[in-house]
Amino acid sequence: MKALVTAAGGDFGLRLDSVAEPEPRPGQALVAVGAVAVNRGELSLVGQLPPGSRLGWDVAGTVLRAAADGTGPAAGTRVLGLADLDGWAERVAVDTGRLAVLPASVDLPTAAALPVAGLTALYALLHGGRLLGRTVLVTGAAGGVGRLAVQLAAAAGARVVAWVGSAERAAGLAELGADAVELYGAEQTEPVDVLLDSCGGEVLTQAFRTVVPGGSVVCFGNTARAELRLPLDWGRLRPGVGLRYLYLFEEITRQNVARDLDFLVRSVADGRIDPQVALIADWTDPTAAFQRLQDRKVDGKLVLAL
Missing domain, CATH: 3.90.180.10 (Medium-chain alcohol dehydrogenases, catalytic domain)
Known part of the structure; x- marks a missing residue:
């Protein structure tokens, strides 16, 4: 073959x-x-x-x-x-x-x-904790994982903020459920409860500053190929923030993958998400x-x- x-x-x-x-x-x-x-x-x-x-x-x-x-x-x-x-x-x-x-x-x-992108988005949000009524920030929102994370977070009742690298890459994100779409490097002041980061580098540093005390940060990539850096005062000003790195192929050893793939594909069939x-x-x-x-x-x- x-x-x-x-x-x-x-x-x-x-x-x-x-x-x-x-x-x-x-x-x-x-x-x-x-x-x-x-x-x-x-x-x-x-x-x-x-x-x-x-x-x-x-x-x-x-x-x-x-x-x-x-x-x-x-x-x-x-x-x-x-x-x-x-x-x-x-x-x-x-x-x-x-x-x-x-x-x-x-x-x-x-x-x-669906499999890699959908499972990554799903498990990242699960580790982020409760979503209903909370604000979720998704960096790298224009990519495959990001676009699914935006949809899943919105479907779970979250306010979704999507960060992208250019105005061109922002196309379609509002229609997928993003309440706000912003560019990296812009002045960001909106506090967020959950941060999903796939970028690393300066984007992670900037995004972390928006996380409220007691919030959750889930990193699942490093497209910048740079050191993952937190602000100097990351713990003192944001006590109780949870920080986790999600590696999908370790995560699936602890998850029911067949069940979760079934959930994702049925969500597509029902029109709730679009890959x-x-x-x-x-x-x-x-x-x-x-x-x-x-x-x-x-x-x-x-x-x-x-």
Whole structure:
């Protein structure tokens, strides 16, 4: 079968190559992949992995063979799932605890955009605590995780403040539920109860100053690739603030991933959230799409169709 694997040199160090067929373990279903999503974290791994390495977490497709242990969906069922960094392929074995059934109204590209971004947004908000009647600040709000976090926070009854890097990247956030959309570096005075940060660097430093005593800060990324710095008086002026770093692939060891994927995809089917697929590209020629994602010209999710 074919898969996208890392390669020495070339555009983004990837090539479409033949790889061995997956051999599912008893608790895994064999899935024919129809669409995969691309996360910036995957692109950052390309140069770190040896040639021939596999990539890909987000998948959507159809079960070819149900799990041998009897768990999970039956053959022929359309599913979305979280693969083990081997999802950019024609077929993949996925743990049934990381699969959810697709409602008929949700297509494969839309579903593929959900696992990493949706679970990250969902778990970050859960760690933020109570949302009803509180103010939530989301940095990096124009990205895939950010746009879902805005929607989920608004649906939970929060006032949502979205921070973005440019006026162009702010497009559509108000329609998704953001009560205020602001640019990094602008004078910020509105106090917030919960901060979700994916940026790090100076953005985190600036955003932290808006958090009220007893508030919650959840960091889940560092797109600035800079030191995470808090204000000098961070503890004295903001006693009781909780500070947590969320690493999704550690977090899922303590969560019911299948249940949470089901919640997310049913929320899409019900019209409560939109994964914001901004670009769909052919997986056999993804270079231009990867470049747009790298240059932050994709406001939402990039999906590859097989």
